[in-house]
Amino acid sequence: MEFLFMLIAALGGGFFGAAIGANFAFVMVGFSLLAAVGSAVAGAPEMSDMMFNYVSFGPFMGPHVAFAGGVAAAAYAARRGYSDSGKDIVLPLARLGKPDVLLVGALFGGIGYALQQAIHLIPWFGSHTDSVALSIIISAFAVRLIFGDGSLLNLDKCNPSGPRFAPHGDSSWLRYQEKPGQMLTIGAFAGILAAGVSVVLSTSFPAVAAFGNANTLPFAISAITICLLNMGYNVPVTHHMTNIGGLAAIVFYPYLAGAASISEAGWVPEAAVGALIVGAVFGVLAAFLGEWMARFFLARGTTHVDPPAFAIWPMNTVIMLIAALLPAVS
Numbered sequence: 452m453e454f455l456f457m458l459i460a461a462l463g464g465g466f467f468g469a470a471i472g473a474n475f476a477f478v479m480v481g482f483s484l485l486a487a488v489g490s491a492v493a494g495a496p497e498m499s500d501m502m503f504n505y506v507s508f509g510p511f512m513g514p515h516v517a518f519a520g521g522v523a524a525a526a527y528a529a530r531r532g533y534s535d536s537g538k539d540i541v542l543p544l545a546r547l548g549k550p551d552v553l554l555v556g557a558l559f560g561g562i563g564y565a566l567q568q569a570i571h572l573i574p575w576f577g578s579h580t581d582s583v584a585l586s587i588i589i590s591a592f593a594v595r596l597i598f599g600d601g602s603l604l605n606l607d608k609c610n611p612s613g614p615r616f617a618p619h620g621d622s623s624w625l626r627y628q629e630k631p632g633q634m635l636t637i638g639a640f641a642g643i644l645a646a647g648v649s650v651v652l653s654t655s656f657p658a659v660a661a662f663g664n665a666n667t668l669p670f671a672i673s674a675i676t677i678c679l680l681n682m683g684y685n686v687p688v689t690h691h692m693t694n695i696g697g698l699a700a701i702v703f704y705p706y707l708a709g710a711a712s713i714s715e716a717g718w719v720p721e722a723a724v725g726a727l728i729v730g731a732v733f734g735v736l737a738a739f740l741g742e743w744m745a746r747f748f749l750a751r752g753t754t755h756v757d758p759p760a761f762a763i764w765p766m767n768t769v770i771m772l773i774a775a776l777l778p779a780v781s
Contacts, residue, residue, distance in 0.1 A: 465520025465560015473521025481674030642696025642734015666697025
């Protein structure tokens, strides 16, 4: 009955994402995460747990629910001729006045929640990957096949001159962060930014360190900046870089400090500096992976397949795998 409750609640989350637009629903995740982290810092673990697991990453506005629901509804609206583009995940779909569009969002909100729960049940893998990000990817692929052009790669629309998957014409994600130098710079400093605040937050507040989710604070700030992107300002999209850079920093910090956990290690300046470097490296890797995934799956398609989610899922898994192997190596 608990699963049924959460599943029905996720229908409301999918409706929410469709009604206000997928990107704006994701912005709301950022604000709710600020409340979640603040509750943990304030010593209210029950409130923090509820905000993290029900609101931010659960059936209320979890990206696999609300954002994925908005993505599906946008694709459906374009398929029915209600809108011009199935990749428009910015404008609220309630403006169309079409209940069926909102119902599709609700349906895919429930599907996203069920997918995430199923992935989480897979032995070892489910607890050593980002099941939310993977659910977003699977949902987006289903949307492309059902409501889009039916092709994931659209190889017939590749660059006719130069590298096959290089951006050309309208086939691009973000022009100002698609070149190697741009990705290297943005990824490195976004990773440093996230690593620094994640390590300081974890070493300063044992309650946050115990949850192991300090990287959600820089992720939240990156998510909120998407609001500026929605308003037409060309801000960088960095939530995959800050998520992964911050995660790598707090996961590998204990090894750098020679301790079993961040709480045991406390503040070790040498380890903190090392964590910044780790964050920069993984931020760059996430930046490049996000752009590559945009070139493969988003640029030439008719529906949205999220590049940041496609960077977060494999990078999270790689970090967890390395962390699992490190004790054996040492």
